[in-house]
Amino acid sequence: MNRKFTGFLIAAMLAGIATGWICNRTLSPEQGKAVAENLSIVTDVFLRLIKMIIAPLVFTTLVAGIAHMEDAAAIGRVGIKTMGWFISASIVSLTIGLLMVHLLKPGTGLSLALPDAAAGAGAAVDVTKFTLKEFITHVFPRSIVEAMANNEILQIVVFSIFVGTAVSAVEHRAPAVMAVVDQTAAIMLKVTGYVMKTAPLAIFAALASTITTQGLEILGAYAKFVGGFYLSLGLLWALLIGVCVLVVGPRALTLIAAIRQPALLAFSTASSEAAYPRTLEELQRWGISRRVASFVLPLGYSFNLDGSMMYCTFATLFIAQVYDVHLSIAQQITMLLLLMVTSKGMAGVPRASLVVIAATLSFFKLPEAGLLLILAVDHLLDMGRSATNVVGNSVAAAVVARWENQIEAPEPATAGEPL
Numbered sequence: 001m002n003r004k005f006t007g008f009l010i011a012a013m014l015a016g017i018a019t020g021w022i023c024n025r026t027l028s029p030e031q032g033k034a035v036a037e038n039l040s041i042v043t044d045v046f047l048r049l050i051k052m053i054i055a056p057l058v059f060t061t062l063v064a065g066i067a068h069m070e071d072a073a074a075i076g077r078v079g080i081k082t083m084g085w086f087i088s089a090s091i092v093s094l095t096i097g098l099l100m101v102h103l104l105k106p107g108t109g110l111s112l113a114l115p116d117a118a119a120g121a122g123a124a125v126d127v128t129k130f131t132l133k134e135f136i137t138h139v140f141p142r143s144i145v146e147a148m149a150n151n152e153i154l155q156i157v158v159f160s161i162f163v164g165t166a167v168s169a170v171e172h173r174a175p176a177v178m179a180v181v182d183q184t185a186a187i188m189l190k191v192t193g194y195v196m197k198t199a200p201l202a203i204f205a206a207l208a209s210t211i212t213t214q215g216l217e218i219l220g221a222y223a224k225f226v227g228g229f230y231l232s233l234g235l236l237w238a239l240l241i242g243v244c245v246l247v248v249g250p251r252a253l254t255l256i257a258a259i260r261q262p263a264l265l266a267f268s269t270a271s272s273e274a275a276y277p278r279t280l281e282e283l284q285r286w287g288i289s290r291r292v293a294s295f296v297l298p299l300g301y302s303f304n305l306d307g308s309m310m311y312c313t314f315a316t317l318f319i320a321q322v323y324d325v326h327l328s329i330a331q332q333i334t335m336l337l338l339l340m341v342t343s344k345g346m347a348g349v350p351r352a353s354l355v356v357i358a359a360t361l362s363f364f365k366l367p368e369a370g371l372l373l374i375l376a377v378d379h380l381l382d383m384g385r386s387a388t389n390v391v392g393n394s395v396a397a398a399v400v401a402r403w404e405n406q407i408e409a410p411e412p413a414t415a416g417e418p419l
Helices: 002-026 029-067 072-104 117-123 132-139 144-149 153-169 175-196 199-214 217-221 223-248 250-258 260-269 272-286 290-303 306-322 329-345 352-363 368-403
Strands: none
Touching (some): 002 199, 029 175, 029 199, 029 260, 029 290, 072 153, 072 223, 072 306, 144 153, 175 272, 199 260, 223 250, 223 368, 250 272, 250 368, 306 368
């Protein structure tokens, strides 16, 4: 059944591209825009359904994962190992993006005229969102109800860590609360299965809408930029998988096959959030213990967005190359450190990578209007970085699980499941 559903996903992608191309070639721009808006209804509904289940799923799975750990020392140990991996992966992702953009030079020779100062207004990006003060204070929720209403994953994670730690510290581990949390998590996973049945429709609508308005020509216009970025993502994938094999063993090679559906879903919808529920389920089915998967994955969605971080360095230096602006080695190292901080606030923020890039451009006095150069292909690139985020977090969960000896025999697939 899993292979059948994967076939549905791929067929939906191909059908969406074909439909979008036909609409783009046969309809007027006004008609194409109208068709794209109608198609986007399906995508918007799907993403709303996903966001509907994210907050309760993250809360219940993270609380349960922490509460089921043996003691506070185990929580701290897993937390330190997890954050250590996240920081290392972040440095590697940012550095690969930096090195590859210098090697490939995708922005060199474009000969684009320097836009005027007002041109950047069209990006409508609020760079103040990512000041250090805003980031630190934003981590801690004023209200868990507000955090859940706004799907602020980082704030939900902070609250869940407090609750899970408190439950584990209570004598006898508050069995009534544990039962409610466990049962709610099981219910939310079942709801997730229902929502995911609509994924092929969402994939079809998302791709058809994009191709209808932009056409296939946009792929050729930025071929060097897009191709260079995807080559960089391929190197990052290879490195992540290689390290995973070294730590976990040969069985790590089956991990990518296990998460192919959530990665494909993230790629097609350009949304890491859309793949979160299914990724969590597949990691546990592959053999990662629930306590580790439920702890590492939610944190990863706030601190370990490997694809998005690589994009920030790649796109920022691409813009600098387009306008022939030279950044010294010291400035580039400073940029990496800056992105290490600002990229941690990306989770749950629409077009967050663009916000981070805008803040970086402003910091280094680069033309902020350069954002308009990448907006045309941002959705295409978002597809790749979203899938990479899924792979990066899955590898992180597998590595931490191996360090904790929490990898078990794989669960058999349940007959009749759509995913």
